Amino acid sequence: MKTRSLVNALAAAVLAAALPLAGYAQEKPDQLVKTVTLEVVELIAKDKEIQAGNRAKLVQLIDAKVLPHFNFGAMTALAMGQGWNKANPDQKKRLTEEFRTLLVRTYASALAAYSEQKFDFRPLRAKETDTDVTVQVRVLQPGAQPVPIDYSMEKTAAGWKVYDVMVGGVSLVANYRTEFNNVVRESGIDGLIKNLNAKNRSLEGTRLEKK
Amino acid sequence: MSRCLLLATIVGLLAGCASTAERDPRDPFEPLNRGIYRFNDKVDTAIARPLATTYQKVVPAEVRGRVRNFFGNIGDFFIGVNNFLQGKFEDGVSDWARLAFNTTIGLFGIHDVATDMGYEKHNEDFGQTFGRWGAPSGPYLVLPILGSSTVRDGIGTGIDLYVDPVTEVRPYHVQYALQGLRLTQTRADLLDASRILEEAALDKYVFQRDAYLQRRRSLIYDGQPPRQKEPEDDADKDKKPVPREKDSQDEDQKPR
Numbered sequence: 001m002k003t004r005s006l007v008n009a010l011a012a013a014v015l016a017a018a019l020p021l022a023g024y025a026q027e028k029p030d031q032l033v034k035t036v037t038l039e040v041v042e043l044i045a046k047d048k049e050i051q052a053g054n055r056a057k058l059v060q061l062i063d064a065k066v067l068p069h070f071n072f073g074a075m076t077a078l079a080m081g082q083g084w085n086k087a088n089p090d091q092k093k094r095l096t097e098e099f100r101t102l103l104v105r106t107y108a109s110a111l112a113a114y115s116e117q118k119f120d121f122r123p124l125r126a127k128e129t130d131t132d133v134t135v136q137v138r139v140l141q142p143g144a145q146p147v148p149i150d151y152s153m154e155k156t157a158a159g160w161k162v163y164d165v166m167v168g169g170v171s172l173v174a175n176y177r178t179e180f181n182n183v184v185r186e187s188g189i190d191g192l193i194k195n196l197n198a199k200n201r202s203l204e205g206t207r208l209e210k211k
Numbered sequence: 212m213s214r215c216l217l218l219a220t221i222v223g224l225l226a227g228c229a230s231t232a233e234r235d236p237r238d239p240f241e242p243l244n245r246g247i248y249r250f251n252d253k254v255d256t257a258i259a260r261p262l263a264t265t266y267q268k269v270v271p272a273e274v275r276g277r278v279r280n281f282f283g284n285i286g287d288f289f290i291g292v293n294n295f296l297q298g299k300f301e302d303g304v305s306d307w308a309r310l311a312f313n314t315t316i317g318l319f320g321i322h323d324v325a326t327d328m329g330y331e332k333h334n335e336d337f338g339q340t341f342g343r344w345g346a347p348s349g350p351y352l353v354l355p356i357l358g359s360s361t362v363r364d365g366i367g368t369g370i371d372l373y374v375d376p377v378t379e380v381r382p383y384h385v386q387y388a389l390q391g392l393r394l395t396q397t398r399a400d401l402l403d404a405s406r407i408l409e410e411a412a413l414d415k416y417v418f419q420r421d422a423y424l425q426r427r428r429s430l431i432y433d434g435q436p437p438r439q440k441e442p443e444d445d446a447d448k449d450k451k452p453v454p455r456e457k458d459s460q461d462e463d464q465k466p467r
Contacts, residue, residue: 106410106411109403109410110403114403142279142280144332145334146331148434168426169425169434170422170426170429174421175418175421176418178421179413179417179418182414203410
């Protein structure tokens with residue numbers, strides 16, 4: 001009797017310990033970054049069309065594999081700074097969509113440029129209980145200082161989400177802040193939406209340059 | 212070198228008259244900088260980028276890697292000096308170990324054997340050393356041909372160029388050939404980055420300026436800069452005005 005309940009308790013404990021690993025969403029942030037990066041780089045390496053410069057296909061790939069792990073609402077809010085509170089819900093939605101499109105394109109170009117490099121995934125320096133962490137990856141390139149890529153990630157109900165990316169110490173979100181504020185000051189929130197939309201349209205249909 | 216210092220002086224003299232309401236406090240000379248930026252962009256489009264693109268197409272990646280290593284190896288000497296000046300002795304010793312191994316086993320630096328031995332390449336220059344010593348960056352500057360800089364980094368670059376071993380090379384035509392090769396290699400390495408900038412930015416000038424200032428701050432602290440306050444807290448700005456702003460206010464009140 002006693003042994004049986006002990007076994008049960010043990011089984012429950014093992015199950016409880018294993019549960020957090022079961023869901024993709026509950027994956028540890030550094031592990032998540034590593035899995036996704038390696039998967040995407042491998043898919044790019046295997047795909048002849050992307051290799052030949054098919055940007056639409058690369059954007060599709062990023063859309064499917066990378067984007068679910070980004071919190072674009074938070075990124076847009078951070079990039080807007082004070083301007084965010086002046087926007088109405090509809091404007092917020094459109095801003096987020098346009099900014100998301102722009103970031104995906106930028107990200108696609110960056111990935112295409114660096115996908116042949118080696119990555120060094122740094123061990124996470126955070127406590128189990130932390131809900132806001134920085135995951136560090138370094139791109140190793142021969143004959144030059146490694147380029148650090150830092151992902152700022154936040155724990156949400158739907159798993160860990162990226163809300164900023166720092167490349168070589170340059171925060172993407174912070175770098176857009178001055179630009180966004182300038183446009184908002186000159187032509188308002190709608191002006192910024194228009195501006196972003198025009199930028200995205202101008203990039204449509206362009207092909208990735210082959211290295 | 213004298214060109215940078217001269218420019219810094221001119222810009223310094225202009226400081227008095229440049230004051231407009233909505234201007235970024237980090238970039239009081241924006242109109243002048245934008246002018247130089249446009250000039251640089253034209254030179255880049257007409258000469259540097261086509262040259263670098265051709266170089267990248269014609270010269271195999273393997274050879275380009277050797278060229279990068281060769282000039283990188285020459286740079287490691289003063290990277291080490293700067294690490295010593297900043298009190299980072301372990302890094303400085305590592306840089307000089309790189310120089311020793313790569314110059315000998317690596318055949319005058321064309322092979323980066325030191326990285327494989329665990330001596331990682333660093334990024335240091337005199338501008339960073341001054342920053343580490345506590346010198347403020349001063350206003351943002353765009354230097355002719357050299358591009359993004361600040362008063363502090365411009366002076367640093369002047370020293371970097373002054374002590375640069377390549378400028379000691381004689382006869383002159385060999386030196387110019389080396390300089391040209393190095394510039395072409397550097398520009399070729401930046402082709403991807405500049406294309407990404409082109410795609411990502413709404414206003415290239417602003418995007419590049421902000422990226423430069425963030426990047427330098429990160430480099431000075433070797434990738435671990437202390438957390439900065441969010442610029443949206445304007446209340447904080449009012450409490451702690453930048454000294455430069457205060458000076459110009461005082462000047463406005465003093466005369467007559």
